[in-house]
Amino acid sequence: MxxxxxxxxxxxxxxxxxxxxxxxxxxxxxxxFVVSLVSSPGSGKTExxxxxxxxxxTTKQVAALVGDLATDRDAQRLARSxxxxxxxxxxxxxxxxxxxxxxxxxxxxxxxxxxxxxENVGNLVCPASYDLGEHARVVxxxxxxxxxxxxxxxxxxxxxxxxxxTKIDLADAVDFNRxxxxxxxxxxxxxxxxxxxSSRTPSGLAKWLRWLDATMNRAGVAARGH
Amino acid sequence: MxxxxxxxxxxxxxxxxxxxxxxxxxxxxxxxFVVSLVSSPGSGKTExxxxxxxxxxTTKQVAALVGDLATDRDAQRLARSxxxxxxxxxxxxxxxxxxxxxxxxxxxxxxxxxxxxxENVGNLVCPASYDLGEHARVVxxxxxxxxxxxxxxxxxxxxxxxxxxTKIDLADAVDFNRxxxxxxxxxxxxxxxxxxxSSRTPSGLAKWLRWLDATMNRAGVAARGH
Numbered sequence: 001m002x003x004x005x006x007x008x009x010x011x012x013x014x015x016x017x018x019x020x021x022x023x024x025x026x027x028x029x030x031x032x033f034v035v036s037l038v039s040s041p042g043s044g045k046t047e048x049x050x051x052x053x054x055x056x057x058t059t060k061q062v063a064a065l066v067g068d069l070a071t072d073r074d075a076q077r078l079a080r081s082x083x084x085x086x087x088x089x090x091x092x093x094x095x096x097x098x099x100x101x102x103x104x105x106x107x108x109x110x111x112x113x114x115x116x117x118x119e120n121v122g123n124l125v126c127p128a129s130y131d132l133g134e135h136a137r138v139v140x141x142x143x144x145x146x147x148x149x150x151x152x153x154x155x156x157x158x159x160x161x162x163x164x165x166t167k168i169d170l171a172d173a174v175d176f177n178r179x180x181x182x183x184x185x186x187x188x189x190x191x192x193x194x195x196x197x198s199s200r201t202p203s204g205l206a207k208w209l210r211w212l213d214a215t216m217n218r219a220g221v222a223a224r225g226h
Numbered sequence: 227m228x229x230x231x232x233x234x235x236x237x238x239x240x241x242x243x244x245x246x247x248x249x250x251x252x253x254x255x256x257x258x259f260v261v262s263l264v265s266s267p268g269s270g271k272t273e274x275x276x277x278x279x280x281x282x283x284t285t286k287q288v289a290a291l292v293g294d295l296a297t298d299r300d301a302q303r304l305a306r307s308x309x310x311x312x313x314x315x316x317x318x319x320x321x322x323x324x325x326x327x328x329x330x331x332x333x334x335x336x337x338x339x340x341x342x343x344x345e346n347v348g349n350l351v352c353p354a355s356y357d358l359g360e361h362a363r364v365v366x367x368x369x370x371x372x373x374x375x376x377x378x379x380x381x382x383x384x385x386x387x388x389x390x391x392t393k394i395d396l397a398d399a400v401d402f403n404r405x406x407x408x409x410x411x412x413x414x415x416x417x418x419x420x421x422x423x424s425s426r427t428p429s430g431l432a433k434w435l436r437w438l439d440a441t442m443n444r445a446g447v448a449a450r451g452h
Contacts, residue, residue: 008234040266040267040268040348040350041266041350041371041375041378041379042266042367042368042370042371042372042375043371068378069351069378069379069380069381070377070378070379070380071374071377071378073374073377073378074378092351092354092355092381094320094349094351094352121351122266122350122378122379123320123349123350123351123352124266124267124348124349125295125318125320125347125349125352126320126349126351126352128318129318141268142268142370144268144368144370144393144396145267145268145269146268148297148299149267149268151296151297151299152267152294152295152296152297152299152300152348153267153295153296153348154295154296155295155318167370170370170396170399170400173396173399174396
């Protein structure tokens with residue numbers, strides 16, 4: 001990139017970081033635990049989130065923001081869970097940023113929420129650089145994508161707090177090598193928690209929900225607010 | 227985006243377009259037909275390209291450039307075909323641009339080639355804006371990604387010359403709805419050729435190779451050079 005672009009980009013990222021920090025302070029004050037989901041298109045973010053919202057809303061106040069370049073299909077799918085959902089349409093922009101999140105929250109009473117999920121645009125590259133004020137970032141990879149994705153997209157795996165391996169019910173059909181995938185994840189971030197899930201079977205969902213609970217408790221956010 | 231970013235971005239795209247045009251002139255003069263492949267990570271670009279290179283090199287001089295953020299794994303896989311392959315490592319940049327392609331060609335005698343493939347970074351968003359000087363752009367989507375990807379990432383499907391639906395051998399396992407996928411593609415670009423392929427069966431590969439031949443002949447590139 002030419003130097004002027006680098007300078008402008010650094011300026012944009014700095015402003016984003018500032019806004020993200022103020023969002024996080026707002027989330028903390030309201031006692032809402034915020035989790036973002038990132039992955040390539042079609043890794044199963046929306047499917048997982050729909051099931052997660054359905055499960056969690058029996059005991060907690062949950063909501064979701066969902067980013068896409070076009071259409072509100074994901075918001076419609078997520079709304080079937082019964083949880084409040086808002087779509088962020090980014091046009092040609094390849095990631096969410098803190099300002100889009102702030103705008104999407106307009107008029108929402110955060111004090112009424114325990115957990116807010118933010119589903120990013122499907123993209124394993126660009127979302128890595130943009131802090132959204134979330135407390136935890138979760139990266140998803142499907143067994144169908146191949147075991148080597150973490151080595152090839154290290155930045156996003158390095159910035160995540162957990163990795164979910166999705167579509168595990170298809171593992172045999174695609175000769176998925178679990179050990180190789182985990183080794184690939186660990187080569188980027190040795191201690192990253194890895195959870196295997198499937199939307200077709202209950203396998204993994206309970207473990208994912210336990211991870212969310214434990215992480216939320218560790219962050220101490222929900223305990224404070226409610 | 228703030229106005230200054232928009233201006234700088236437009237400047238970058240304009241410079242890229244200029245360089246891409248001069249690359250295309252160079253490809254035309256050398257009689258090499260250039261095809262780029264774009265898709266989300268794990269859609270099967272490398273797998274398809276490896277088989278395509280193996281098949282085509284029996285009758286043509288073929289080569290490939292392959293872009294990734296990190297690692298030369300894809301170049302290693304493609305080199306098994308016996309065709310000359312070069313890796314472009316982009317670092318944190320989420321797409322190839324014309325300058326990266328130009329640099330990667332350094333020292334290569336284009337006159338000896340009939341067909342050059344360029345495999346872009348796995349990303350359904352950012353590569354859409356960057357002309358690489360290619361004669362044809364092909365977008366891939368795997369049946370495992372869901373039928374709605376074209377509606378959600380319209381720009382890349384709108385800029386493509388063909389859409390390949392990959393991993394068709396998994397269609398039943400994921401309840402893939404072919405009609406819905408084709409309708410989704412056609413909602414973006416009504417006349418876009420759609421070809422179904424699978425790396426596990428010969429199904430589709432012959433049709434894809436025929437499309438390449440026909441498109442190359444229509445472009446009139448190879449006929450001129452050799």
